[in-house]
Amino acid sequence: MNDKPIYVTEPYLPPLDEFIPYLEQIWASKxxxxxxxxxxxxxxxxxxxxxxxxxxxxxxxxxxxxxALQALxxxxxxxxxxxxxxxxxxxxxxxGITPVFVDIxxxxxxxxPEKIEAAITxxxxxxxxVHCYGNPCDVAAIQEIADTYNLKVIYDAxxxxxVEDAGGSILRHGDLSAISFHATKVFNxxxxxxxxxxxxxxxxxxxxxxxxxxxxxxTVVASGINGKMSEINAAFGLLQLKHIDQAISHREKVYRHxxxxxxxxxxxxxxxxxxxxxxxxxYFPLLVNEHYRMTRDELYEYLxxxxxxxxxxxxxxxxxxxxxxxxxxxxxxxxxxxxxQILCLPISGQIELxxxxxxxxxxxx
Ligand code: T4K
Numbered sequence: 001m002n003d004k005p006i007y008v009t010e011p012y013l014p015p016l017d018e019f020i021p022y023l024e025q026i027w028a029s030k031x032x033x034x035x036x037x038x039x040x041x042x043x044x045x046x047x048x049x050x051x052x053x054x055x056x057x058x059x060x061x062x063x064x065x066x067x068a069l070q071a072l073x074x075x076x077x078x079x080x081x082x083x084x085x086x087x088x089x090x091x092x093x094x095x096g097i098t099p100v101f102v103d104i105x106x107x108x109x110x111x112x113p114e115k116i117e118a119a120i121t122x123x124x125x126x127x128x129x130v131h132c133y134g135n136p137c138d139v140a141a142i143q144e145i146a147d148t149y150n151l152k153v154i155y156d157a158x159x160x161x162x163v164e165d166a167g168g169s170i171l172r173h174g175d176l177s178a179i180s181f182h183a184t185k186v187f188n189x190x191x192x193x194x195x196x197x198x199x200x201x202x203x204x205x206x207x208x209x210x211x212x213x214x215x216x217x218x219t220v221v222a223s224g225i226n227g228k229m230s231e232i233n234a235a236f237g238l239l240q241l242k243h244i245d246q247a248i249s250h251r252e253k254v255y256r257h258x259x260x261x262x263x264x265x266x267x268x269x270x271x272x273x274x275x276x277x278x279x280x281x282x283y284f285p286l287l288v289n290e291h292y293r294m295t296r297d298e299l300y301e302y303l304x305x306x307x308x309x310x311x312x313x314x315x316x317x318x319x320x321x322x323x324x325x326x327x328x329x330x331x332x333x334x335x336x337x338x339x340x341q342i343l344c345l346p347i348s349g350q351i352e353l354x355x356x357x358x359x360x361x362x363x364x365x
């Protein structure tokens with residue numbers, strides 16, 4: 001087997017020579033970090049591109065989540081999904097918050113709003129849903145529950161760059177949304193992330209928190225953290241942004257190729273995109289059910305043997321990891337079943353269609 005390995009994702013890399021002028025500017029300015037010109041330009045450009053009121057850049061999505069919880073002074077218990085990357089739950093534990101895991105909707109992989117109310121206790125302060133794979137949560141139902149019980153809503157929107165519902169960016173919902181710009185994401189700055197917030201006052205507070213709580217040389221207003229994005233990362237983001245529409249439209253082609261070739265395969269449950277506005281085609285999840293000719297794990301190994309590194313995002317569930325066992329005796333049968341059947345196929349902004357076809361041939365064969 002001499003074929004090139006195919007990973008679940010690959011970062012979108014524009015031609016290297018397009019990055020050189022950005023580096024020259026950084027060298028000339030000697031401003032490497034701390035809200036430099038690239039950082040300011042990227043914030044303005046992303047605000048426009050995403051159509052959101054305010055955005056604060058971060059050095060990664062996890063620190064953005066941690067800071068979002070700090071900014072709203074969240075404590076006690078927070079309702080979240082067990083079907084996510086560990087950073088979702090870890091951001092709660094690192095803030096001394098107890099995660100309460102609630103089951104997911106079998107069509108969207110997202111927190112099921114109908115199950116939220118039963119998990120609310122006097123200690124509940126917030127809901128932290130995840131727009132899993134970039135599928136929008138049922139934001140209206142979640143907001144209604146939050147309003148009824150006076151809870152905050154912080155979206156883990158790590159996967160949701162550029163996703164829109166009928167009214168605009170999905171990131172405008174809830175009190176805050178945290179995004180990831182990690183190398184594996186639709187839009188990447190190598191490492192990076194952001195918090196989307198509703199107004200300039202909240203942004204100022206978040207900007208203070210991500211810079212140690214420093215307001216000026218002699219005033220520190222909060223026990224903040226170092227969450228700043230460097231100039232190199234911001235510069236790469238500016239360059240990425242020039243290519244983002246092309247990258248997303250390539251992802252859509254890959255997505256449609258999988259849909260049309262795998263839709264009829266017995267034992268594979270395929271999901272049409274459910275954004276109802278604009279999708280970002282961040283992942284291609286499928287469920288391997290009992291009618292497929294192999295189990296999910298056999299298929300995962302079979303693909304690896306052929307150089308295809310599909311991933312079981314998200315298996316095991318958050319609640320199954322040892323650091324969560326004490327926290328959540330919750331019943332989440334839908335999430336458990338989906339976690340046992342899930343497989344995410346390779347998709348990215350630059351994957352060749354021939355490579356996608358190699359994956360299809362093995363799955364359908
Ligand atoms: N919330 C949610 C819901 C998230 O999914 C994430 C991150 C976060 C919060 C936290 O955001 P960040 O703090 O990360 O900004 C990856 C990513 O590291 C992680 O960002 C992402 N979610 C998660 C779903 O996937 P791993 O452990 O699977 O990554 P890794 O290194 O195995 O990479 C996957 C594949 O990507 C590799 O097989 C090859 C390819 N790859 C990866 C990297 C890093 C490349 O081709 N180039 C690269 O530079 O977690």
